[in-house]
Amino acid sequence: MTPQNPIETVVLRTMALTWPFYALGALYVVGPVLAWTLAAFAVLVLYLGPAVREDMRATGPIPLIVWVWIAGMAVMLVALWVGHMDWGLGLKKTIKSSIGWAKGWALLALFPLVGAVLPIRREILVRGQCIIGLWTLILAPILMAAPYIGLPERIFTSPLKVVGGPGPEYFSVYFFTWDPASWTPRWQFYAPWSPFAALLGVIMLLFALEERSIKWRSIGVAAGLLMIFASKSRMGLVGVVACTIGPRMMPLILRGWAWQTVSGIVASMAVFGSAVIASASDFVAAFKGARADSTRVRATLQRIASERWQNDAYWFGHGTVHPGSHAEE
Secondary structure, eight states, X not given: OXXXXXXXXXXXXXXXXXXXXXXXXXXXXXHHHHHHHHHHHHHHHHHHGGGSOGGGSOSSSOOHHHHHHHHHHHHHHHHHHHHHHHHTOHHHHHHHHHHHHHHTTTHHHHHHHHHHHSOOOHHHHHHHHHHHHHHHHHHHHHHHHGGGTTOOSEEEEOGGXXXXXXXXXXXXXXXXXXXXXXXXXXXXXXXXXXXXXHHHHHHHHHHHTTOSSHHHHHHHHHHHHHHHHHHTOHHHHHHHHHHHHHHHHGGXXXXXXXXXXXXXXXXXXXXXXXXXXXXXXXXXXXXHHHTHHHHHHHHHHHHHHHHHHHHHOXXXXXXXXXXXXXXXX
């Protein structure tokens, strides 16, 4: 896979260096820097038009859906400012939170802008994910063995945490973490926490399934599945099924034989429906009980979030942050 222009080179090399960046605790910084740099370049090539070298010209105007995302994230920034004014948090905190917006919410508009305007082939992203998967498989033996050979959970926290962020875990490098409920190891790979790693594993799997090279496809799929299972995230298990099987079944809607098959299955529910419903209920109960503490904590967090939203910040958000109780874990 050879990049066809400098933009593709930057994207592919940045993805390929994901694990080295993580080893330096720099991933939280690299993402926003890449997004803003490429977004600024996208605006530049749109402005210069034909004056830009041919292989780096914009692939077209900014699509409507990208404008929607840009408008949405701009509204987030305005709401942030209004929320800070409502709470009298002062200019210093407003500036700090605005920088936080630029490192977080803004990226949900910047990356779609980059992908829609700059000439970056989908194959580059697919191969980049598989390269990350290769790093993951190479490092997997030491990561998997770490809790059993006495290695520490956290290796170190990068000095880059001075740039600010949601918490030190975004700048920390881990071998693994201990699940406080079962006291068994969980792995988060290059993510801030384990369920996040499962999400990245699902994404890697989806990209890898599009890889044309069977070697790289096998590497990406294996690494994605490893991240999903080693993270011990239940939602990751749901995601790997829903995000791979569901979309691939959608084209069958237009096939007559598929409708006939579904009709037969639906008709059979008259006989087997009760047993299927009972089995599904048992599965859901077992699924929740697999990590009952996690289910309890999530329910508590959802209740707290709802109450804080209604009582502190109904319209514009930014009720002040308070340390949580042990219930929040």
